[in-house]
Amino acid sequence: xxxxxxxxxxxxxxxxxxxxxxxxxxxxxxxxxxxxxxxxxxxxxxxxxxxxxxxxxxxxxxxxxxxxxxxxxxxxxxxxxxxxxxxxxx
Numbered sequence: 001x002x003x004x005x006x007x008x009x010x011x012x013x014x015x016x017x018x019x020x021x022x023x024x025x026x027x028x029x030x031x032x033x034x035x036x037x038x039x040x041x042x043x044x045x046x047x048x049x050x051x052x053x054x055x056x057x058x059x060x061x062x063x064x065x066x067x068x069x070x071x072x073x074x075x076x077x078x079x080x081x082x083x084x085x086x087x088x089x090x
Contacts, residue, residue, distance in 0.1 A: 020036065023035055
C-alpha cells in the first residue's frame with residue numbers, strides 16, 4: 001500500500017540544505033527529502049512526548065486521577081498475588 005504524500009514548500013537556511021545534500025551524497029540518507037521527512041517525524045515524536053509528560057504532571061496533581069490509579073494498582077497487586085500463589089503450588 002502506497003503512503004499518501006503531500007508536496008509542501010519550506011524555506012530553509014542554505015547551510016542546512018547543503019548538509020542534507022552532503023548526507024545524501026555520502027549515502028547516510030536515501031535523499032534530502034527522506035532526511036527532512038525523518039527529521040520532521042522525529043521532532044514530531046519529541047513534541048508528542050513533551051505533551052504527554054506535561055499531561056502526566058497535571059494528572060499527578062489531580063486527586064481523583066491519583067485515587068483511580070491507586071485503586072487500579074491495588075487491583076493488579078491482588079491478581080499478581082494470586083498468580084504467584086498458583087506458581088508456587090506447581
